Structures are given as structure tokens and as C-alpha cells.
Amino acid sequence: MDNKHDILCLLRSVANGETRPEDALLELKEAPFEDLGYAKVDLHRSVRQGAAEVIYGAGKTPEQIAGIAAAMGERGCRNILITRMGKEAADYVASQVPLEYHESPRLGLAFPGERRDLGNIVVATGGTSDMPVAEEAALTAEAMGNHVTRLYDVGVAGLHRLLSNLDVLMQARCVVAVAGMEGALASVIGGLVDCPVIAVPTSVGYGASFGGLSALLSMLNSCASGCSVVNIDNGFGAGYLASRINQMEGLETK
Amino acid sequence: MDNKHDILCLLRSVANGETRPEDALLELKEAPFEDLGYAKVDLHRSVRQGAAEVIYGAGKTPEQIAGIAAAMGERGCRNILITRMGKEAADYVASQVPLEYHESPRLGLAFPGERRDLGNIVVATGGTSDMPVAEEAALTAEAMGNHVTRLYDVGVAGLHRLLSNLDVLMQARCVVAVAGMEGALASVIGGLVDCPVIAVPTSVGYGASFGGLSALLSMLNSCASGCSVVNIDNGFGAGYLASRINQMEGLETK
Amino acid sequence: MDNKHDILCLLRSVANGETRPEDALLELKEAPFEDLGYAKVDLHRSVRQGAAEVIYGAGKTPEQIAGIAAAMGERGCRNILITRMGKEAADYVASQVPLEYHESPRLGLAFPGERRDLGNIVVATGGTSDMPVAEEAALTAEAMGNHVTRLYDVGVAGLHRLLSNLDVLMQARCVVAVAGMEGALASVIGGLVDCPVIAVPTSVGYGASFGGLSALLSMLNSCASGCSVVNIDNGFGAGYLASRINQMEGLETK
Amino acid sequence: MDNKHDILCLLRSVANGETRPEDALLELKEAPFEDLGYAKVDLHRSVRQGAAEVIYGAGKTPEQIAGIAAAMGERGCRNILITRMGKEAADYVASQVPLEYHESPRLGLAFPGERRDLGNIVVATGGTSDMPVAEEAALTAEAMGNHVTRLYDVGVAGLHRLLSNLDVLMQARCVVAVAGMEGALASVIGGLVDCPVIAVPTSVGYGASFGGLSALLSMLNSCASGCSVVNIDNGFGAGYLASRINQMEGLETK
Amino acid sequence: MDNKHDILCLLRSVANGETRPEDALLELKEAPFEDLGYAKVDLHRSVRQGAAEVIYGAGKTPEQIAGIAAAMGERGCRNILITRMGKEAADYVASQVPLEYHESPRLGLAFPGERRDLGNIVVATGGTSDMPVAEEAALTAEAMGNHVTRLYDVGVAGLHRLLSNLDVLMQARCVVAVAGMEGALASVIGGLVDCPVIAVPTSVGYGASFGGLSALLSMLNSCASGCSVVNIDNGFGAGYLASRINQMEGLETK
Amino acid sequence: MDNKHDILCLLRSVANGETRPEDALLELKEAPFEDLGYAKVDLHRSVRQGAAEVIYGAGKTPEQIAGIAAAMGERGCRNILITRMGKEAADYVASQVPLEYHESPRLGLAFPGERRDLGNIVVATGGTSDMPVAEEAALTAEAMGNHVTRLYDVGVAGLHRLLSNLDVLMQARCVVAVAGMEGALASVIGGLVDCPVIAVPTSVGYGASFGGLSALLSMLNSCASGCSVVNIDNGFGAGYLASRINQMEGLETK
Amino acid sequence: MDNKHDILCLLRSVANGETRPEDALLELKEAPFEDLGYAKVDLHRSVRQGAAEVIYGAGKTPEQIAGIAAAMGERGCRNILITRMGKEAADYVASQVPLEYHESPRLGLAFPGERRDLGNIVVATGGTSDMPVAEEAALTAEAMGNHVTRLYDVGVAGLHRLLSNLDVLMQARCVVAVAGMEGALASVIGGLVDCPVIAVPTSVGYGASFGGLSALLSMLNSCASGCSVVNIDNGFGAGYLASRINQMEGLETK
Amino acid sequence: MDNKHDILCLLRSVANGETRPEDALLELKEAPFEDLGYAKVDLHRSVRQGAAEVIYGAGKTPEQIAGIAAAMGERGCRNILITRMGKEAADYVASQVPLEYHESPRLGLAFPGERRDLGNIVVATGGTSDMPVAEEAALTAEAMGNHVTRLYDVGVAGLHRLLSNLDVLMQARCVVAVAGMEGALASVIGGLVDCPVIAVPTSVGYGASFGGLSALLSMLNSCASGCSVVNIDNGFGAGYLASRINQMEGLETK
Secondary structure: OOHHHHHHHHHHHOOOOOHHHHHHHHHHHOOOOEEOOOOOOEOOOOOOOOOOOOOEEEOOOOHHHHHHHHHHOOOOOOOEOOOEEHHHHHHHOOOOEEEEOOOOEEEEOOOOOOOOEEEEEEEEEEEHHHHHHHHHHHHHHHHOOOOOOOOOOOHHHHHHHHHHHHHHHHHHEEEEEOOOOOHHHHHHHHHHOOOOOOEEEOOOOHHHHHHHHHHHHHHHHOHHOOOOOOOOHHHHHHHHHHHOOOOOOOHHHO | OOOOHHHHHHHHHHOOOOOOOHHHHHHHHHHHEEEEEOOOEOOOOOOOOOOOOOOOOOOOOHHHHHHHHHHHHHHOOOEEEEOOHHHHHHHHOOOOOOOEEEEOOOOOEEEOOOOOOOOEEEEEEEOOHHHHHHHHHHHHHHOOOOOEEEEOOOOOHHHHHHHHHHHHHOOOOEEEEEEEEHHHHHHHHHOOOOOOOOOOOOOOOOHHHHHHHHHHHHHHHOOHOOEEEEOOOOOOHHHHHHHHHOOOOOHOOO | OOOHHHHHHHHHHOOOOOOHHHHHHHHHHOOOEEOOOOEEOOOOOOOOOOOOOOEEOOOOOOHHHHHHHHHHHHHHOOOOEEEEEOOHHHHHHHOOOOOOEEEOOOEEEEEOOOOEEEEEEEEEOOHHHHHHHHHHHHHHHHHHHEEEEEEEEHOOOOOOHOOOOOHOOOOOOOOEEEEEEOOOOHHHHHHHOOOOEEEEEEOEEEEEEHHHHHHHHHHHHOHOEEEOOOOOOOOHHHHHHHHHHOOOOOOOHH | OOHHHHHHHHHHHHHHOOOOOOHHHHHHHHEEEEOOOOOEEEEOOOOOOEEEEEEEEOOOOOHHHHHHHHHHHHHHOOOOOOOOOHHHHHHHHHHHOOEEOOOOOOOEOOOOOOOOEEEEEEEEEEOOHHHHHHHHHHHHHHHHHEEEEEEOOOHHHHHHHOOOHHHHHHHHEEEEEOOOOOOHHHHHHHHHOOOOEEEEEEOOOOOHHHHHHHHHHHOOOOOHHOOOEEOOOOOOOOOOHHHHHHHOOOOOOO | OHHHHHHHHHHHHHHHOOOHHHHHHHHHHHHOOOEEOOOOOOOOHHHOOOOOOOOOOOOOOOHHHHHHHHHHHHHOOOOOEEEEEOOOHHHHHOOOOOEEOOOOOOOOOOOOOOOOOEEEEEEEOOOOHHHHHHHHHHHHHHHHHHHEEOOOOOOHHHHHHHOOOOOHHHHOOEEEEOOOOOHHHHHHHHHOOOOOOOEEEEOOOOOOHHHHHHHHHHHHOOOOEEEOOOOOOOOHHHHHHHHHHHHOOOOOOO | OOOOOHHHHHHHHHHHOOOOOHHHHHHHHOOOOEEEEOOEEEOOOOOOOOOEEEEEEEOOHHHHHHHHHHHHHOOOOOOOOEEEOHHHHHHHOOOOEEEEOOOOOOEEOOOOOOOEEEEEEEEHHHOHHHHHHHHHHHHHHHHHEEEEEOOOOHHHHHHHHHHHHHHHHHHHOOEEEEEEEHHHHHHHHHHOOOOEEEEEOOOOOOOHHHHHHHHHHHHHHOOHOEEEEEOOOOOHHHHHHHHHHOOOHHHHHH | OOOOHHHHHOOOOHOOOOHHHHHHHHHHHHHHHEEEEOOOEEOOOOOOOOOOEEEEEEOOHHHHHHHHHHHHOOOOOEEEEEOOOHHHHHHHOOOOEEEEEEEEOOEEEEEOOOOOEEEEEEEEEOOOOHHHHHHHHHHHHOOOEEEEEEEEOOOOOHHHHHHHOOOHHOOEEEEEEOOOOOOHHHHHHHHOOOOOEEEEEEEOOHHHHHHHHHHHHHHHOOOOHOOOEOOOOOOOHHHHHHHHHHHHHHHHHO | OOOOHHHHHHHHHHHHOOOOOOHHHHHHHHEEEEEOOEEEEEOOOOOOOOOOOOEEEEOOOOHHHHHHHHHHOOOOOOEEEEEEOHHHHHHHOOOOOOOOEEEEOOOOEEEEOOOOOEEEEEEEEEHHHHHHHHHHHHHHHHHHOOEEEEOOOOOOHHHHHHHHHHHEEEEEEOOEEEEOOOOOHHHHHHOOOOOOOOEEEOOOOOOOHHHHHHHHHHOOHHHHHOEEEEEOOOOHHHHHHHHHHOOOOHHHHH
């Protein structure tokens, strides 16, 4: 019921006598999802080409994941992202539905289909060890129809690696900065580019990195210049938001 | 030296013999800012109409704030934001440079000038007590040339207050969700709209809100659906980023 | 829109042609509260005798508090609780609306009216220093029409003080256990009584009490036997919930 | 010695000469439990039909669990809950006493017997991954003789899933809201229903969820409207308390 | 009711017909303290010469403190310690009861009387800034009849200051080690002496001392060799415990 | 060099010409321990009957543990405690030196010998799950020549289990209170007995027990009445300190 | 007794009969400091020209500070640093001993004397607000005879400000990097220079900077390349250590 | 581009017409490292004899580690440190490049070559369990051409073990103090020596050591006297920094 237009339409059809009030109430309650018992599958958004749906895999059984994916696929969903799914679960899911699986970022793409290649999102990492999270972001963005440029291992301890790629950064419509440990990458990139920067702290590190807390705090404290932060290791969230920003319509089309 | 084009130009002028190598080095080093001793004022960005510069007021003396603002104003900067500036400091600064001051968000606007009114940014708050932070965001966005719609006191404890403003939310190009305590506002809005959502945790609350930590963690954990987070009470950062997103050029202009 | 019955009624009146769809949408949006600009005052609940409304006073100006209270009072609300309101603010509010003010728990009761005296809620404290929080709970419960028995300074360090009041505890329908420092009171009471126990950690203490964190954790870890916890110093929340429990209808009335 | 009536009786029987003082002291000391050496089994409460006793399984050896359960069973206890018992321990216990075991919530029911089906408790979860904790709550409440309605995967990110089940929520005498990550479910439900809400934060999540801390803080900060909180993942505690509230006698029976 | 002997006596007197059961119950409930409403004053312990009672002053009004002290004094208590009482409160209390006040440790001694000077407790500090806490410990111990030796400013950064006082340390029956910042004093003393060491972390320090947390953790981690820890800044607790240890009867007197 | 008397003796022997200055320096440096390379084995204390030495087993290889134990044993040490030693390491050590091993508290006793049985230390636990830590304390105290009384599973949730053992508690010269979760046991015992109480928080619990933090803070905040705290799960430290206190000489022997 | 040579000399003089053993013990105990009661003033180090002593001012009364400074001055100390001394205390101290006071870093220099100007230490800050801490470092280093170059407001958000000062950084023997908020300055400088870098986190910032914790963690996590960290706001410690490093003798002089 | 001289040279060659501006830009971008896709290998520093390069092994696949090491080795690097590399990964790497592997500190040295033995660095530990971290520091320093003296198991609980090695400490040019638990070793050493002290907290300990947090805070709070801190368990960082300090040129060579 999150759409003014839909409510108006429904009310009008009640007013026209086309719909009984009791049925309208029913529709308001049952339309937007399919209830599998263990999950209420969201089928509300129109299934547009290139758009991706997502299943959070952690804490779900392989059977539940496959069940949700199948329900979505049957309704015509394509490029359904499954995040935080281990190899074993993926093997089972792949036996039930078409699946493209990436082991390092533990990401699956069920019912893979055609995808667009819009705009330009740069995904940068501080180190090689941040790659799994960065790939989750990059693959998510690609699944949602965006063009992605990868810029890995450009951490601030060797600043020349970053500076020599300034032209790559400058051509981005949105940058995803992935870094663990001290997380300074986001601050430095935020000071160099003019587009929105999404910072992803990673749990890479040891000791006083406290599982990504250090990078998280560091990134939150450097947000003055157009960057914002998502959860530790949340590559998916960064890729999803980057897609939204990259695909913004221009102001002049209003 | 954060601009490929500038370096190329400079190198070419060296190649042409128009610039001596030593002078080029000097230029690389001295151009982008003016050194006031206690501050290196950034004058690097071309001064475009509607664009705002910012001075972080906390921890600076009134004299330092006024000095930096004056240096900027002399170079033609307009609509210079001064954040976290107390009433007393504002009184001094206002005696030195033209200043528009907002007491509740402790925000000043030095050398106020003409501003554009582009697009639409919605700034929403969970409660009345979140208003100072929300105003920092809203005034920042307005100073940077954006149209802002305020939607205050729509916290999730009384969900109907939010739901009855769905049409306002739906028309936003970007939403800034400001909330303290449990910070659930960002999650709920994130599930309702399709545009980017910037979550601002506030230090409003007591006890286990731990100065905004509760809202911060809550917001970080709900980022799956297109929202991201800035620092606690960082209204400025949210307004600045919202402006970047709101003023994105459309993909078709590439 | 949180009430199935109301939606059905509205839909039926649209179906009858008594209401236009556009008006229905409007009604859905505007009915439940009055918009004061800085606050959306909730007038949704039917104003029953003995029921209290509440205004969270912290972070609001005296003018805002008085404005909200006046708006409620005009609609017929009585016994409106105002929490976390300092003496100075209370003086202003009292100049605008009828107000009963309790300084130690910083609690006001605007438009005080007749109240019921139902059931029995025991409010117990570990020490004398926990009294302000306990009074917030007790006065809240009284404002909502409950009978309250106070049992103060019965902390576990002198167990006989608690044990000699066992009969008082045994006659409660609900116990509010208020304690700071090590917060063991809730555990001990939880093991003695059969009714629900609401634990309120207080910020009383120093050093490793960390502003109430110690009592909070202690209480959360002892919840096995029918007790639950509210926020640190949240006397109001405990009193409100105790009222709900105390006024439960019996199963046999179903 | 937690019962005024018992003490009086005992004292009277001493006064009557029916009991020697030394024996009375002995009785005060030995009656309420059976000492197994490693555990003092509580046999104090009269064994009423439908009432459940509980064994906290974590940190106990299978032999200890079986020993305690057997001691209780011999005294006539039925529907004895065993929480946090792994599959392996359950296998051993099942070889010693009658046992019903639920693997996902790691919950056992020893000496299962007849149960009542009183009132109505709704157990709601934010996501599918919260199900093990929710089941611990639901099965606990059922073992204690309550009617339970499950409402799973209704998290606030897709608000329509919750809103379309408003009628289910409205019919509850008590709601248990189980959620991890940002834990906003409790706030939203707390604003929708009039009955007591028990919030259970879960350790579901990653990164800045910090093992359930995020949900815990979020829930503690939203307790103004009739909800309270139990320990992270403490489904048992929530089910136990919900049972107490659901089975409250009505005020009119006083 | 914390005394087997008392219960037996009472039961016997009931058995003898000297006491009615109802009166016995009453006695069990009312004897051990006097109820002032805001406080239940403990008068349970026999008032022996040299023994001190204590009132925790923080969070109590001057009137409450004076009231409790007066009630104790009337029953014959002497050397009543009042901790954490500010200068202003002390002035009021001194106008009501005989009071000896120490401003730096904010400690009062009401109804000061004769005191013994038993054994030997050494109170050592890491620095000059730890003196207020150390004095709270030393004065507490003295009020309770112990001989106290002060050894201030012997922190480990200048180890020779400590080592040159080894003979003082060696003659202690119990050492109270008071230190802030890194709190290493307790570890070093613990390795040097054979008597029990009570470590008191102080909130002296800045930055990563986090209000005494650093010293607290440090001291907890060095407890292997006969030392234990009390709360941050809890000089009273350390002095009280030191008194108990110092006044232990010898094993051979059993 | 931690002994005034030893230094004086040595200096006198230098003065007498019996010792050369260079040799004295050497002696000061080499006497108190044997250097095994990976460990400096402390042989400094005179090896008295009944006294125990201790090896912290965690982080040491089985070979290192056996090597240190052997070096001690050769010098005549008996009843050498080895803490935090896993089963596998114990098997190796037992193949090298005489060893008595207790698996649940992971404690070994190398070169077990005759032991005294002095005084009386009570070791109490809140629950059955706290037994491994309690056994570490009890076995340590026994190895050091103390009489130990165990009082397990007397947590405050069922207060009668504790109260009915008051006479056991009253006869202790020192109580070790071992508890996890909310750790209230120490507070309650501290209010009941007159002897020193050593509180040992355990990591038993889940969720907001945060690995023992909850019990630790709880115990630190209840130290007013003669109790103090050691590190989480530090049964050894508690047993060691209890021994020191239990074996205090009486004041009258001075 | 921290000096092998001193002990040998003393032992030899005892051997020669020049010193009695009792006197030697006395000397070992009393020589290295003067005992003022509240402080043990360290006079142990030979008073060399240019070397500074230090008094930690926080938590000491003005009288104590002046007393310690006077005792040092009388022994010939010059350039005695007094840290964390407020304006009011400084006024008193200046009335007792010669004092040079710097208000912003709250630093005093008692008995100011001649100073050397050795080597080159660069003190850099991220922002203007970090200046008080930076000045504490710089003035400390100058008081200890070092040449200091200040490089303020060169934070990573405007990287060109730092890069254009590369030659200044390159000429340092040691760099002190002072920064709050995200603390990335240390990482970036650490990657640019070859000399030791001392990172000083400051409490500058708000919200998730948590009083300097963010900068502290960030700096600890970026220490791979030759940098290390001191306490939050510990400008003195950084300046002191920088002096030690700057004044290192060369390896070839061994 | 972190070197003023290099930029000048390049600009001059552009001025001479020897380099085209486009090529210069290219060179600025590509020279300093080799891009392996997953890593940008730093080959920027001139490969001097005795200097070591480092690969952070954690989070990298064995193939990535070997690839990076091989790329370095081909360019002539020797003594390449590989930190935090498990046994299994080491086996693979050793099959690809020459490797010296140390299992306890999980440290590899690829392409081992000739090394110098300069100056003197003392590496001290509090206990035997700190050895793996200490060895990482010691081996790092040795790989970089320094002479290292090991001083293990000299913790402050047995102070004589440390004091009897004062002469070893006194001869150091730099001390690395490695300790877990309460971390007091650094404070004590810092007060004894005059050279820079690098403190390394270790995660050795349990309970309230919180994975090294206790030692970390302790060390940060004792930094007044010339010591500084690196990350928990960061032996490499300490060894690297110690090398920089040990190999400082003397001031007189300027």
C-alpha cells in the first residue's frame, strides 16, 4: 500500500461499483507478495527488464532459498541476486533453478537474463584482501544494468597507485570505495572526485580493526565531502545504491 | 593536483617553453589554496553561481572563522556555509562579513547571494527534537541551490503520520531521513521510495541511545534498500550529498 | 491507517457514493493528527476517561510543549503526561495550560482530571537514589488510572529489607523493579513473584556502571523468569507498560 | 522461603508442638528443591497441569540434563522445556526420558503431556532468518498452554507485508516481535497495537549488527509505547513472559 | 533473616508459646531496619565500638542524608561514613549532626567517636592525582579501626620510587593499590608482596583512559598473584574490604 | 631483589669481603629464576610444604609446559598448578612428569604431594554451567592447603536455594562467588556474610552477556560490602587470593 | 636503582669499607627523588643543558604544581614542562616561579632557559581545530632542544594541500601527524616519507568520532609503514618521543 | 608522484623536448608499480641491499601471494617479508619461489639474501605466550638488517626477572616491548631506558583482556616517557619501525 496512485485507483474502482469494499480490503492485503509460509515473497514491483530482485541468503536453508527464487522466477523475475550464499547451498540451488554463482563474494544470480550497461560506476579497493566485498558490489551493480570499472589495490599507503588512476575516478558517475583497516580510502577519494561516493568498510584487518569497526568509524567521520557509508562488508547495499544514483534521470527531464 | 586535465595543460605549457619547469613545480604546489597560517583556504574549485563552500566552525576561534570567510569572500565565493558555530562566534563573524545566521542548527551563511531552486529533496524527521539537525541539512541543501520539502515528526511509532505523506515522499529525487533513538525511520522510508535515501542518526534520546549510537547502528543495518548513512548529527554532510545526487545529470546527456 | 475497521468503513462509504475517492484519500491522510508544523499531534485514539496521552519533553522548546499540550487539551484530552521537562520549561507551560508538576522526576501532568484506581502495580527501587525514575513510573501509572504501591530502598545488599516485604510483592499484578549499579533487584524479584516484572535500569552509580549500562546488561541477562527490560531511566515506559498489563481483561471475558 | 503463607503455617505447626524448631529449620532448608550435587532442582511450585518447568541446556553435560529432567519427571512434572540443547545432547537425553525435540530452535520438551490452548499470542519476525528464535518463543508459549499465531517475515523494509496482517496483530493479547539487524519491527508494531509487546532482538545480521547489539539498542530505544525487551536470541524468555501476560486474570475477578 | 541462629531462637520462642506465630512473622519483617519512607535504615548489625556504618551520599538530598545519619546516631551508631557528599550537602548535614568532613575525597564522618588502630594497611597511589580516591580508602579504613600507612606517587614510570619503599610494603597485612591511566601499579605490587592486594582503578587520565576503563581492564588482567579489583574510584569499597582482611582472626584461634 | 632483608644480607657479605662486588651483582641478577630460553622459571620463593607454584598453560606448547614443570619439580616444588591446559597437552605433560589432571576445569597438578586442609573457603556458583570455573578455584585452593566447601547452583533466581544454605555461608572465612549472566550472586552473598567475598564473573550466558562482561560489570558495581572482583573465568586467581585470606595470621600474633 | 653502573659503584664502596651496608640500603632508597608528601619529585637524571623535565598538571592543585616546580628549579632544572594546566592554575604558578605559559595548548614552561635547535621535526595537522594538540607537541619538542617545522591544516580531504608540501615532509627526521575525525593523515604521510611517523589522534570531531576513538583506531590500523601511535590528545608524549628519535646518535658513532 | 625530485626531472625532460607531455602523464601514472590485476605491486623504492619489502598475507590466496613475490623477485627484491601466512599457503608459495618459513609467527621470507647486522634492537616479552608476536618483530627487524637481542618472559609480575636484565635493556638503541593481559611491561621499561620504546599489545589473555584491548589501552595510557604503540599483535609493524629508528643517521652527519 506504498503507492498513492494504486490506492486512488482502487478507491475509484470501489466507487464505480467494480470492486466490493470487502474485496478491496482483501486486495490491499494480499496483492503485493506471495506467502510461502517461511517467507513473504515480494512480487510487488513491476518486473522490468534489467531490474534485479534480491534474496538475503544468510540464515536461510538451501531449500528456502531455492523456493523463493523459484517463486520469483515463475513470475518472470530475471537476474535475481542471492547474497551471502555458501558454496554448498549454491550447489543445491543450482540443481533447482538456473544459477550463475561467484564463490569469492558468495553471490548467486538466479534466472540470469539480458542486462543493460548504463553509465559508469567505479568500484575501488584499498587492498587485494577487500576484493570479495568489492566483487559483491560490482556484480550487484552489473546485475542491475550498470557499467562497472574496477580499480583494486589502490590504498592510501601507496598514494601514487591512486593518483595515477585519477582519470578513471574522474569519469565515474558514482564511486564505491571499499576498504578495511583504517578505511582512509573513502576520505581521500571523497576529496578528489565530484560525484557521490559510497564507502564500504570491510572486516579485513586484525587487532584494533575490531571486525571492521575501525574502518566504519573512520568512514563515518570523513563524510563531509559527498560520501556516505553502508554496513561493514555490505557490498550488495553499496552496489544497489550506486545503481540508483547512476541511473538517476537528469533534472532537465522533469 | 587532482585533475588530469590541469596537469596535461601545465605539462604542455612547459613543453612549449611558456613555463619553466621550476615555475611549474611551484604552481603545482601553490595554486590551489591560500595559506592563512592556521588554515589553508581551498580556492581551487571554480566559483560557480549557486555552489557553496563550507567552513567547519567547531574548534576554530571566531577570528579564524571570520578570517577564512573573508579570504573566500574576497575571491568571489558566495553562500559560504559555516557549520557548528555558536551564537557568540556568529555575533563576531557578523561584525566582520555579511552573515545570515540560524541559531537552532548553529549554521551561518556568509556572503549570502542568489541561489537556484533545483529538483526536490525531502528532509524528514522522526520527531520534533530532531529538527536542529534536519534544519542543518535543509539549509545546506538550499544554500547549494536545491528545492527542499520538510516533513517533520513522522516517526514510525505513529505510522499513519508517515503513510499519509506518501505522495510527498514519492515526489522526492532524494530523501534525507533524520532520526534519533531507534532510528527506524530510515528503514521504513527506504522500503517505501525508489530514490536514494540518506540516513542521519541524531544524538536525540537518552540511556541506551548512547549519544546516537543506537540510531547509527540501526541505520547501518537497514541499508539494503538504497540507503546509506552519515555521521551522527551530520546534517551538513547529508544536505551536501543530497545536493550532489539531486543535481546529477541524466544518463542520456552522456 | 492502522485499523482494519476504519478502512472498511471508509471504503464502504466510498462504495455508497457518500464519499468521493479523492476525499477518501484526503481523509486517510489528514484525520489522525493535527499538524502544528513542528509536530504532528496525535489525536487518533478516542479520548477515554482515565487514559493519558504523553509528550516527550526533552529537545522541545517550552513553546512547543505548551503548543502541543494546548492542542490536545482543546480536543478534550485530560491527564496529558509531559516527560523530561525541566523546572524552567514547566514554569512556562504552567502559564499557558493547567499543569501539575513533579520536580524530582521532571514530570508534568497537563489538564489534570479525574482518574481511576485500578488493580495494583508495585514500584520497587534498589536505593533511595533511584527514586526520581521510580516516581516517573509511579506517577505515569497513576495518571493512567492504576493503583500503585511504592516499595523503595529494598536493594539486594540488605536482603531482609526485601524479604520482609514479600507480602506486598505477592499482591501485585505487575511489578516495576527500578535499580542502578548492579541491577540485581530485578533478578531477585523475578524469582520471587509470579506476575510480570518490568525492569528499569537507572543511571545511578559511578565508574563501571557506565551510565546505567551495567544495570541494563544485568537485567537483560536475568530475564528468564518473566521479566523484561526498558531503556535506562525510562520510568515512563515502565509505568505505561505496567498499566497495559495491570488493566488486561481476563481470559474468561473472551 | 519465598511465601508468607508457608512460613505462617510452619510457625503455627511449631506453636502447636506438631513440629520441633530444629525440624522446622530443616524443612525451611530442604523442602523446596532436590540436590543432585551439580544442580539444585526446583520442585517448589505445585505441579499444575499445563505448567512447564525449564532446564537451561547450555553448559550442561547431556548426563546432567537427563538427570535433572528425570528428577523432575519423577515428581510428576510434565512439558519440561530444555533450551539451547544441541542435537547430540538431545539424542542422549531422548534415550533416558521421553523427549520431543525441535532441531532449529534447539529446544526439547521432556515428558510431553496434555496442554491447554488459552488466549492468543502473536509471534512475528522481521525475516525468515529469525525463525529459530521465534520458534523457541512460540514452542515455549505452546508448552505453557497458550494459543500461538505465527506471523513470519513481515519486516519493515516491505511495510505492506506487515500492514496487510493488521487484523492478525489486532486480535493478539500479547505480541512477541522477533527481529535482528535494525530491529525496527518492534517499534512499528508497538505503534500499531494496544496490547503489550515483547521485543526479542536476534543475532541475525553481520558487520555493525555486532551480534544483535544493534537490534537490542534499537528496541530499547523504542519502548515508549508499551513494549519491553528481553536478551538477544532469548526466545524462551519472551514466550514465558508472553504466557504470563496472556494468562492474566481480569481485574473484575479481584 | 540472614542468620540461622536468630531464626532458631525465634522458632523456639514460638514453640515455647512465648511468641505468637503472627508476631513472629511480624518480627521477622520489621526488626532489622527503620523505614524512613525514602530509605530503610539498616540497624541490624550490633553496634560494636569501632565498627562503622556507611551512607552512599550521591543522589540523595542533604535532608535525606542528615535524616538517615540522625536515625543511625540515635540508635548509638558512631563513626558513620558518608561517601560522595559534596561540600554544600556537608554544610547542611553538619548543621544537623556532628560531622567531620574531608573535602578532597568528599567524605564525611558523622557522630565521630573513639577508634581503634589495628594491624597495618598500606594505601599506595601511582600519582599525586589519585590522592582523593586514596584518601577515601584510607579514611574509611581508619574510621573502621585500622592503622593505615600512606605511600603516594610511587607509579611504575619511576620504578625506584616504589622499590625504595619495599620495606613499607613488606610490613603490610593488606595493600590498597590506587592508580589511573595504565594501572600497572597493582601488577607490580602484586608481584612484590605476599599479602592480599586490592586494586582501585581511578578515572584519572584522558583520551584512551576512557574514564578509568583502561586502568580497570589492566588491573583485572593482572589478578593472578593475589590481587582483586573494585569499581573505578571506589576508594570506600577498597578501604572497607581491606579492613575486613586486616582484622581477620588467625587460623589458630579456631 | 624484592626483599629488603636479602639485599641487606648481600651487602653485609660484600662488606665482610666474603663476596666480591662483581659477584654480588651477578647474584642479584641470576639467583631468583632459571632461564629456559622461552621462560624464566621463578624459583625464588622458598619451597614450603603445601605451597603451590603455577604455570599459565594457554599459549604455551606442551613441550614448554612440561619443561617448566620439570625444572620446578627438580628444585623440589610440589603441587604445581597448570591452568588452562587442554586434554591433549595434558596427555603429553603426563608422559613427562607426575600429573593429576581435571578435564572440566582444564587444570593440572604436577608433582602432586601432601597438602594441608586449613580453615574454610566456600566456593558458590549461580548455576551448574559455572562449575568448570568454580572447580578451578576450588582445586587451586585445595592445592594450596585450604579446606574447601562447595555450594553449587544457588543462583538468585531461586533465592530459597541460597537462603537454606545460610549456615554453610556463615561458617566461611572467605567466600568465592562464581556466576555468569547477571552475576547477582556476589551482591546477595556480599550482603549476607561478614567475611571477604571474591567475585568471579564467568562467560556463561549468551547475547547481552557479551562473554562475561555483564557479570563483570554487575559484580564491580556491587562491591560496597566487602567484595572484590577478579577477571572473567579466572577461577585460579580467586582460589589463590582466597587462600591468602584464609591463611591470614591473626592480629594478636603480631 | 635502574642503573647497573650505580649499583656496582655502591657495592664497591661497601666492599671498600667506605660505606656501611645500612647506609647503602638507605642510599638506594632515598637518593633518586625528593619526597614532598603529595609527590616524589624525580631528580635522578643528571641535569643537562637543554633537557626538559615534565609535570603532569591535571588533577594537581596549583599549590602542588608550584611546589614541585620549585623543588626542581632549586636543583637546577631548566625548561620544566607543565602540561594540562589551566589558565587559573598558571596564574598562581607564575606568581611563585618563572613561567612561560601557552594558553591554547594549556602548557607551561617553568624556569625557561637556553635551548638548542637540533635536527628537524615536522608537526603536521589535519585541520585548524587540531592546533592545540599540535602546539603541545611542537612546544614540547622545542623545549627539549629540537628544531620544529609546523605544517597545519593539510588533511586528506584536500590532498593537494599535503602534496604541495612534500618537500617539507621529505626533509624531516621525524614527523608528528596530528589529526582527529577519521585520522587518515597518518596513513597518508606514513606512505610518503621514510622517517618514523608518530601519530596523535585528537578528540576533535563529533558523533561517531567518540571522543577521538575513531582517529585512534584508524591510526592503529595503518601502522604498517613505520608509524606508531600515542594516546588521544597526547601532544606532549609525541613531542617527547620525537625528540628522542630526532636526537638519536648515528650508528657509526658506536 | 611522491617525490619532488622525480617530478622536476620529468618536467625538465618535457621542457627539453625529450619527453612528450602525453608520455609524461603516462609515466607519472604507470611507473611506480606493476599491475597484476588483483594487486598493484610496489616497485618504486630503489632496491637496496638489505632492505626488505613486505606482503600482507592475510586475505590473499596462495596464488596471489606467490604471484606478488615472484614479480618482486624478478625485479631484484630480496628478503621479501610475507606476514600472516598460514602453513598451507607457505607450502604452496615455497613451491613457486625460494622461501624461508617460520611457523609460529606465520612469517615467510621470500628470496632470502644477505643481510646486515646493524645497531641493537631489544625485543622483550611479558610472557612465553607472547613469543609468536615477538618473533614476528624480531625476524622482521633481522630481515631488514638489524641486530636483535631477545629478552623473553620478563613480565612485571616477577619484577626481578626484568631488573636483572637491566644491562641488556640499557644497551638497546630501541626496545620493542611485547605484552598481553595488562600490558604493564611497556610502562615499566619506558621508565627504565632512555631510547624509544615501541609497545606491541598482544591478544594473549582471556576474559577482560578482550582480545588485546586491555593491553592496548594500558600501553596507550603510559606513553608519556618515550614510548608509542602499534596495533594489537602487529609484530611486523614494530620491527619495521624499530629498524627505521635503529638505522637513523646521527645528527652530526647532517
